[in-house]
Amino acid sequence: EVQLVESGGGLVQPGRSLRLSCAASGFTFDDFAMHWVRQAPGKGLEWVSGITWNSGNIGYADSVKGRFTISRDNAKNSLHLQMNSLRAEDTALYYCARGGIESNLDYWGQGTLVTVSS
C-alpha cells in the first residue's frame, strides 16, 4: 500500500525558515517523480514544486521560486521542502504527492500545516 506521511509543519514567524519532510513507503521510491502541493485555509490547490526520480529536473511555482528548495533522498525514501524567507501568504496545508506515470498526482499524503504569523 502506498503511503506518504508529511512532517515538519508548525507555527513560524515571517522571514524564518522551515523544512518539511515526506516519508514514502509501499512503492519503489526512485521510480517516481515527487511533488509538493499546498492549500491555503478555505482556498484551492496550488502546485508548489516537483522533482524527477533522479533530481535531474526540478520545477517551482513562481510564488516560491528563489525561496523554497525541493530535494529527495532515494536511499531513505524521503522528500523534503526547505522553505526560507517565509511569508504570511505561505500559510497552508502542504501535501506531498507522487507523480504518476501519466503526468498526474496519483497518491497524496494527509498534509502538514504551516502557519506563518508573528
Place this chain on the structure above:
Amino acid sequence: DIQMTQSPSSLSASVGDRVTITCRASLSIRTYLNWYQQKPGKAPKLLIYAASSLQSGVPSRFSGSGSGTEFTLTISSLQREDFAAYYCQQTYSAPWTFGQGTRVEIK
C-alpha cells in the same frame, strides 16, 4: 503560466442528477488534463487523467472528455458520496496549475 478556469464555481444538485463541470485552459494543453475530487478534511483524490482515462478504482459514473483548451468532467448519476470539491489540473507545462475548483452541494 497556463491559466485554468473552471465553471461553475459551485452547483447544487440532487442524488441521481447528471452533473457536468467545465475546465478551460488559456492555451492548448492537448490532453494533459487531470481531475481530482476533494472531500472536506481529506487529501485530493485522482479521478481522471489524460483528459479521459479513469483512474483505477474510480466508479464508472465519472467520465472526462476534451482536448486542446476545453474539457469536461461528467458525473452520470450523482451519488451522496460525490458531494465534494472538484479540481482540474494541467500538466502540459511547468508550473503545473489547477483550476479554482467547483463545489458540488446537495440541493
